[in-house]
Amino acid sequence: MPELPEVETIKNSLQPLLKDEMIRKVDVYYPGILRNMGSEEFASTAKDRCIKSVQRRGKYLLITLSDGYTLIIHLKMSGQLVVTSAGEPVRKHTHLIFHLCADKQLRYIDTRKFGMIFLVPDDDWSQTCGLRYLGPEPLEEEFTPKVLADALEERQIGIKAFLLDQSMIAGIGNIYADEILFAAGIDPRRRTRSLNDKEKEQLYCSIRNKLTEGIANRGTTLRDYIDGLGGKGGFQAKLEVYGRKNKLCNRCGNELTGTVCSGRSTVYCPNCQK
DNA sequence: GGAGTTGTTCCGCC
DNA sequence: AGGCGGAACAACTC
DSSP: OOOHHHHHHHHHHHHHHHHHOOOOOEEEGGGGGBBOHHHHHHHEEEEEEEHHEEEEEETTEEEEEEETEEEEEOTTTTTEEEETTTSSSSEEEEEEEOOSSEEEEEEEEEOOOOEEEEEEEEEGGGGGGGGGGGOOOSSSSTTHHHHHHHHHHHHSBBBHHHHHOOOTSOOOOOHHHOOOHHHHHHTTTBBBOOOOHHHHHHHHHHHHHHHHHHTTTOOOOOOSSOOTTSOOOOOGGGGSSSOTTTSBEEEEEEBEEEEEEETTTEEEETTOOO
């Protein structure tokens, strides 16, 4: 569930809380989350390292530790990363606790256990797991209208599949894909090659606008998503189509249509999206 | 207790 | 050969 705006919000909330904190001890309750080492190795490698920075790449969170190691975290559907005091009751589905200074803790909670955590040497973090295949960051300068237009021309797939493909653009998931297509006035069943120049430009603007709006509203909380302080997002109140199947379009009043595109639930307005 | 949920990966096909 | 589509998978909640 956490897509770019949610992971960005988590990053922003964690950064000031974790910077320069020392990892004193790690407790692993569910080793399945650790994808490249066992509990003991993970705990002993992370122990006594200092947290240098918290960054985001696509939907991945990167926590840089001292002396050349990085924690790579993907929250998948229901992962949460929260800073608490040591006295705070341990919530159900807490799989990992990092003991920091004083009585501070960083906890990993994940009801569905789909999340992934890697602990890798710095020099190969960009080669680890899905990070290697990530496309450009849509809010960075590298992502220009031309980059998008070329990528669209290069492929012959459904536009929704394109937006969800992390190797094309990093960070868009099902919620923002639907919202972006609604904002751009593009039918989710269209194919990449079918977009004209104007539609490509609208798509570009909608990608930037919707992701920026998501961040400005601190993300979308439908079920599990919370930031590093346990705070909920506000963007769910602004969703135009996602989760609004058979409801009325905020723009034209017609009924929204639910369908499946690229194997994912999809909602769109047949009147506003051509 | 079955359906619904999503990001990623893998496999088979053209 | 490689792009593409679809399915499988992870495991829990309601």
